[in-house]
Amino acid sequence: MVYDRMKKTVLDHQLIQEGDGIVVGLSGGPDSVCLLHTLYRLSKEIRIKIYAVHLNHMIRGLDAFLDSLYVMKLCQSLYIPCFVRAIDVPKYCQDNKLGLEDGARRLRYQIFSEVRDRMGANKIAIGHNKNDQAETILMRIMRGTGLQGLRGIEYKRRDGVIRPILDLDRESIEAYCLEHKLLPRIDATNLEAIYSRNKIRLKILPYMKSEFNDNIIDSIVRMGDSLRSDSDYINSQVDKIAEYAVKTYSDGSYIFVDYIKDSHPAIKNRLIIGAIRSLLGNVTSIEKKHIDEVLELMPSDKRYKKLDLPKGLHAYRFADYILISQKEIKIEDVEYDYKINLGTDQYIEEINKTLSTRLINQNDFDRNSFKNGKQYLDFDKIKGHIRLRNRRQGDKIRLLGGTKKIKDLFIGLKVPREERSFVPLVVNNDTIVSIYGYRINVDYKVDENTKRILEISID
Template structure:
């Protein structure tokens, strides 16, 4: 240890050490960036990590962010952190911003602006020094405040999870400590710290919870209220993690992403989605929106519910969502895309797929994430012709020309009856109610403009296997795991 410990601090150090190890917060030899404001929480974090420095061969780098809000006091906080780091020979990096200006420019709250700039600074130094983790000084009180704050303003289960001990490269070593334990630690260890007076201004909801609501509940209702709120958050987190894993599996089954130069489009199989529990439907839709937009801010339960209601709506109905996103019902699919990115006609799309087929080879089709193989078989009448949608037999000797695996083109036709019955491929797709956003990605096997197989949907009647067939061309579509 860095210096002789009293029993209280030794107990708290052991508590934090166990918490960090249980949550796999670091490995021996790690470089860790510490966010240090100079307050009691962050000075406790710094002192605690210094105590583990030699034992775990850690390298520590302090980052202090001056928000430029509190004038001279903020500058004094910055100098205080520098002096403390000099005392313990810890590298210290400081940043100064005009948080209010940043908030105005980005149309966000001052609190949100401060958070964005802090983490921007932390990651800048993390990249500079090659660190693996960023440690911040949230306590269990902070987590309880967050849970109550989210409940009060309206939240789903995610908002009741509280603050995560580990979230990507962010670790929170003292999340197991209460605010009271932090002050015990600094007092018993004679640690200096700064006090931010804005933490005592009751105009902010969080401060009201911290200064009034939680203390009242602890004193007048249950002294273990924070512990119980944290336990609830942990239980919800375990439940959410399980449901997230399940929803991820459903997502892979019901969602198709189409990539275009301007943007992406996501297709959700409405029929498959509808059979899932409502909470799973919500999670799948939230994930689609996050993948498309890159954030979920301003996406509310009302938006999610509106999308779910579209699964039973008539074809062509649309709803507008934040960030210029549109959700549209198209036959059996919901399509989500940015309204500024209009559909391009398939003749403008270029060749999304084009392969001159060689018998005996297989090809990967990116749009459906599957392989297709072409195999020649000597046919006898006792053979059973496959009946599934992804294995088709064709009379090879009736094929006159070079086979091409591609996407649809203008002028494509397919024979729907052995005698006559030729139909434009575009008309067939409309008749089969194939959503327009999917049509350009469906593979086609053709000779010139004569389509043998619209893969997964319809094969031509012009190349049917009969009693006079000698050689069969088998086309089979499969995933890697099936082969």
């Protein structure tokens, strides 16, 4: 019964394929022992390779040593390679300012990953069961969570972690171990209400079962399954939008504001989470408040603002996108300089815009075009190459009222300091021809004598 149920979970969720190498987290308790034994039986039916990994946390003294001894003997009896490591987990947690549960979990997954990579395996199997699922959902409810959190524990993760016995309840697992005379070790700390999960397991769930619902575990898990289905649908819609609204490159994830500003908040939240996950691999340190802070950068009046996030991430609001990056960018240090190739579209990476140019004969020129956001220059007054760059110290431009420093002009026009390095200048040799979007040098303006007109647009 237990073995067949495990196989069904594996098949339904495509957890294991022929030829997989699977690292099994083996504590020596009933869950992990049942997991190892059922996978061992599965290895007799399909070609998979199993490795066991055990971490001695050095918390329980002699009992911890006996756990390690039990694990090694069990693996020896099943001819399964076994890796055992002892680490002073309390000291590690103290040194890294972590809670005992969190620190132990981090070390376990770190060791699992090391063995997986060393042995050329591709999966890590963890012994979470149905009771763990219900406990996790309750913990997340009490901490405050959204739909994604109410999904509970996932059957598989993108990093290769799988949970083949997630559909088995603890009672069935213990009965299986008894039936096969596996004699798993019992961690006495699991029977003490000293950790959050233990309190839920030993106090809250039994109370809910006796006072409200005898099948509370199944009810909570069914709720999680239902919400997982709803969440999967929303995520599928997010994926469609993300194809064009979010791009991740070596310098970070770009979220294009115009594409998502009218989306439902549920979509926006997930797009931000996805962008962060693509950089960090997970979002365990990201809270709802962090997502909200990123979304607060979306209005246009937040342009060129910066936000610091956990794990060394920064969010920047540029002209029409939000950049989430592990690289710290100082706005005043931005510098760019491009030769303008007439008649072609040129992407200006630093401002994430495209420069377009074309020559127009005076006879074909519509003076109403002055109103549509483009700039027009007398091309015959331009000598040699022209370039597009941002401001430099000492830059000046000649206007009707005389020559003016661009710095003073920006101040007078009330251009925000953080925006000034992003404003494009058209330069002919050392002469500022125009400040795109603001002013044109009086010597290069189109007049009645102009024969050829250079049209410039930056979108």
